[in-house]
Amino acid sequence: MEFILDKIDTKIEWFEAYDLKTLEKKIEERIEINKGILLDVHSVQHQTTFDPNRNKMLYTAVVHFKAKL
Numbered sequence: 001m002e003f004i005l006d007k008i009d010t011k012i013e014w015f016e017a018y019d020l021k022t023l024e025k026k027i028e029e030r031i032e033i034n035k036g037i038l039l040d041v042h043s044v045q046h047q048t049t050f051d052p053n054r055n056k057m058l059y060t061a062v063v064h065f066k067a068k069l
Contacts, residue, residue, distance in 0.1 A: 011039055011065040016058060018051075023059045030063065039065035 013030055017023035031041060046061040 007067065008037060008039065009067045010042075013063050013065070014060065015063070016060045018054065018056050018058060020059055023061060027061060027063060034065050038068045040068050042066040 011034065015023055015026045015030075017026060027044075034040075042064045044061060044063050046059065049058050049060070050056075051058040
């Protein structure tokens, strides 16, 4: 049995929530977890759209993590 360790160089995660406070909390939690595997935030993109099924605004974000140099 072989055991191979590969370094993660880049990682992209998607988040969504119906309020900004929850979205920020989700992102902050993942930032702390990814710091443990030596990844920093490279960029963040966000968008807001209306969800007619729930009659609420839906906030989404994409966070690109890259390895610390």
